[in-house]
Amino acid sequence: MQELNQTQISQRLDQLTELSVQLGSSHDTDTLLERILIVAKSMTNADGGTLYRPSEDKRYLDFTILINDTLKTHQGGINGEPISAPGVPLFDENGEKNLASVAAYAAHFGLSVNIEDVYKADVFNFSGMVKFDQLRHYHSQSFLTVPMSDHEGELVGVLQLINAKDSDTGAIRAFSQTDQRFIEALAAQAAVALTHQRLIAQLEELLESLVNLINIGIDEKSPYTGRHCQFVPELTMLLAEAVHSTETGPMADFRMSEQDRKELWLAGLLHDCGKITTPVHVVDKATKLETIFDRIAVIDTRFEVLLRDAEIDALRRKLAGGDHAAIDAELAQLQATLREERDFIRDANVGGEGMKTEDQERVRRIGQRRWVGVDGAEQDFFSDDELTNLTIKFGTLTDTERKIINNHISMSIRMLEALPWPKHLKNVPEYAGGHHERMDGKGYPRGLTKEQMSIQARVMAIADIFEALTAKDRPYKKGKMLSESLRILGNFSLNGHIDPDLFDIFIRSKIYLVFAQKNMDEKQIDDIDESKIPGYTP
Structure with missing residues (x-):
């Protein structure tokens, strides 16, 4: 068995350290998993390796990444072909633990399994591997299988390496105890990183579920408002993407990362969350005399x-x-x-x-x-x-009722600012809270001017107004024709209500038409002569 010299041990420690840094900075799970397997192969000079993840129902170990140098195979991860191999069952047809598979065994007992020659081992069932070898003219020999568990002992993956090679001769050798300890250390680090990412993902899912919960509450209270809460973020993102793609003009420098997109999307979903506190008879007041009934x-x-x-x-x-x-x-x-x-x-x-x-x-x-x-x-x-x-x-609405309606934005801001937003979502209150502000400072609740508002908040202001103008399901009005909605929006761009630069992109990129064809009644969609839209020059 090949012994490691001080230089080789030092190199492995450097690899572990480098991997630790990468694990801490990577935000993409596929990239992380692929890096883990590649470093494990390199550290032990293994010919191949597989990384398994437990399936959602915890009944299988799913192949996540499979790499083999001799066979020139790379499946899964960010650079590989689609996985073709079926998952490894963790239980048999009777519900008993599958102990015949070395990967399943390691998963069940949380123990590493180091096999010098699988053709001489009689503890595990390697019949599938033998067929694989015969089919691919390959010879599997040494196996090192290491489970990865989180801080609560829950399985997060299994790392399996095959055919360690002598660094001098290239001959297949057994995985040494030093190999095993290094891979166990690597697996422990990887499990921490994967758990960290899983917890972050779960927290984000929880946040999105809470947002949906609020919108369900608003929707049950007022289906008209619920529809608005779904369409405004959709329209906001359409316009924001168009601004992101703009390469000339005042908005040419605006760009969004994926986190920026998520932040804006959440803000759009929550922009009217304060309406959950607004009385239904005010939100849905269809006639002047309506309270809980039409008087x-x-x-x-x-x-x-x-x-x-x-x-x-x-x-x-x-x-x-x-x-x-x-x-x-x-x-x-x-x-x-x-x-x-x-x-x-x-x-x-x-x-x-x-x-x-x-x-x-x-x-x-x-x-x-x-x-x-x-x-x-x-x-x-x-x-x-x-x-x-x-x-x-x-x-x-009376003046008093209009103040009640307008108060929803103050409530939205209060609700959103009360939450401990993480750094990458810290702008949600500002984006969501600015959609009733005006470029000339005559909006509410804070009377902000264009210079005091982010581009995202200005984008949402246009989305909110256009959706409200075209909405066909409001109890107090009919949805306006597309041409009339654009005329009103164009006048708003001229009188200091909305950002004229964003309005130009809204028209020039045909955002209005994309949204209309998907969400408006076809009877509302009339012919548009863009040259006649106020505030827009084709």
Whole structure:
């Protein structure tokens, strides 16, 4: 058996040290695994090696990387061909531990197995290996199999090396005890690194699951908002990728790493998380009189009372000897007026882009009517709250309700800033919290200007507005046509609302069309003449 000299031992220690540094800095599991196997082969001068990982159900050892120099085979990892070999069963058909396979044995008992010549060993079943040798005209001889376990003793992999070679003659030799100790040390280091990566992956999965949990809660509370929380990150990433690919203009230097992308995606998913605290009747207020129900039905009932009272009054006047024809004419005129006013109030209850001043005044005049309630007392036709709601100029929200809605972004920021974000996700609160800010500083909640905002937050602001304009499922409005949405967005780029440079990329890269064709109703997608879009020069 070949003995190592001081130089060789020193070289192996250097390899272990170098690998330790690489294990600590690598963030890609496939790269990490391939490096582990290559260093193990080099350290022992092995002809081949295999690295197994336990399957998700813990019933198999899956081939992860397989390398053999003589056979010029490299499967798995980052540079290899796809794995063709089936996994090694850890249990037999009766559920008993598979102890016939050396890899399975090492996995079950956490013990290294060092075999000098597999053709002389009778403890394990090497029939599959023998067939492999015959088929490939290869001769397997020495095996070193070392399990890799984490700090809790859970198996994270098995490292198997084959055919150690004499460094001077090239002859196949047994793996020495020194080889075994070095590979066990390497396996221990590798297990720590793999466990570290697995824990990081599990934490990231947990974070993403919590984000999805929040969005499920928002979706259950308001399916309209839930849809918005899914489409805004999608649109944000479309635009961000277009900016990333831009090579000229003010945005030419903007680039994103994979971590940057993950950070922005999470911010997009969480941008409206504060709406989980917003009352449903405000978030989904479809009409001006809606609370937990649409109070227009109550107003309709009052008109029915007025219509009934008018008819009763007419009958009484007839019984008192009045002119029937004149009374009927007056009644018909009054009932027609009441029905017209009822229809007008129904229309006024539907939010719009801007209620005319004369229509607001007409609502107030109608409100001056008196009616007799169920308690027999005469009272104003509209309550103060009903009058305030029916005269809303834009949309369906009162000033108080709009403040409640606007507060969702402050709540989102508070919620997100309360979390201990890791370094690579530290910008999530800023990205998510800036989508209602304006370039001219007139936005909310912080009144930031363009210079005070990141490009990512400015990207999300455009995505949020465009999705809201085109959304076809909001209870308080219809989805706008694509051309009208772009006209509004273009005017926003001119009046200091959104970033004109990002808007230019949004149009020039056809992001609007990609999103529209995938997510908008085809009836909303009309022909676009980009030369007529405000703020854009083709």
